[in-house]
Amino acid sequence: MATIGAAMSAEFMMEEALAPQAPVNRRRPRFRTWRLIVMLLAGAYFLLPIYAGLKFALENDAGHFSFFAVKALPTEPGFGAAFWLSMRLSLVTVVLSMVLMVPTTIYVHLRLPKVRRVVEFITILPIVIPPIILITGVLGSYPLWLKASPYLLSLVYVILAMPFVYRSLDAGLSSIDLKTLVEASRSLGGSWFATMRRVILPNLRPALLSAMVLSLALVLGEFTMASLDLWETIPVWIVNFQQQDGHVTVAASMLGLIGSWVLLTLIVSLDRSQSRRSLRKTGGL
């Protein structure tokens, strides 16, 4: 669902930064009116719910400004457990997905450029196959001992995160001259481990960071799989708790949204600076 957006955004940012500067417009003024109307309507549609959500979260039942919902949140029954479960799942997912994808992507870039197409295709599949179908398939085929563990979710989240993780890493690796760097390091006597740790990974830092943040945001917001696997992560808790107190539920949602907005804005601007760097490099060659 929303997953396509993340995968698109990384690619789009690169394209946008690499595209030649848009030509200077010589528009006639009559176009300004419709543009103004479009922007106003879009602004209203996108900003009003944010305003309403914030206002609702910072209000008590009498309609006065109050922080009670935010303050009450950590002590609400079940929230603490849900929070820790989400944290553990996201940690395991991020670590597992890095351990799996970083060496694979680097190896494909260095040694198996022919396989790149195949890997690209496979990593796009989790976007095409809906999470609801994936989780029913998982529940229908996996052994019971695995289904009894919450970390099954982490295993599947690694798959869900693959499109973003692969695309971030792929974009990052394409923007550096990997082959030259590796050859230089190897010819100076660096072992493979030293080359990875001291040459490749530092150069990949922005891509690694954006891959990690995207998978983190994904795990923290994922509802479909967690609810069908009957584990109460934060989003599942929010839905289950909604009957109790609307203000607390909205406060939790808004905190989640703001957190993800901040994280994603961060990586979108990171992507931008990364692509600008690669642009400068190609321009200088």
Add this chain to the structure above:
Amino acid sequence: MPNYVTDVTDPGTSLPGSVTSAPRHSPTLRKLRRAGVPALAMTPFFLYTILGLGIPTITVVDLAFRTSSGKFTLANLHAATTGVYRLGFENSIKMAVLTSVIPGILGVILAYAIQTGRSGVMRRLVATASGVLANFGGVNLTFMFIAAYGSQGIITLWLHAIGINPYSHGLRLPTFWGVSFVYMYFQIPLMVLVITPALSGLRPSWREAAQNMGASSWRYWRHVGIPVLLPSILGGMLLLFGSSFAAYATAEALTGGIIALAPIQIGDLVNGNVISGQQNLGYAIGFGMLVVLAVTMILYGLVRRRASKWLR
């Protein structure tokens, strides 16, 4: 190619006595090693995707055609395409069409307004905002909308204050139209993301050429702009269709599962609200969804190829 040519190019076999950096292995072992290392390096990835992606998908397809005792049957598929489950598919497709065509058009207009605007700050701001907002389906978005447009929502109360009661006209959030309204919040930014590269591919010289030949703005769009953009727009809409068709979390959180949509019905069946003898019905619905999505993606591939004809 004759065998000895490859042997000659292989330094190990052509110069058996020479000093090479590689340890001394027989040629076959070396060849094995040459193929073996890449295979070994790719094993974790392929193994993981087979276990995590391949097996679950095959399971869904397989169980769709089996009775609960494991015999082959078409009864699940029949049940999935009749009655209330047929309605679920129809609603899902209707909603997906609605929330891909309308946000598709609005997204193009918005992207064009930004693209032709002179403000670079605005363009960057909207690009960042789209990248962020396109990722927000799900539970958090749902509750933000409930705070705004729910029965006690802030905007609903504003409308009450000026004498409009949307709820008395049936315009409520937990309905087909309400869910569609919420979906647009991530669908429009997604379309902006998808279409902006295509819009920046519209060359100003085309417009100038049309103007030089006396074409009005309308004629330029009618004969140049729209035909060039159309494949990209259709491609974007197909992506939106897939995104909306597969969405579960938003609809489930918003309606509590009372709305008849295919993903929601799968969720209900998996959650154990099953009628006996229909355990595998959920898989049959899943199989149906996979078919719809596969068709969507094939169409997308065709449209993509067409789109690259003029743009880039």
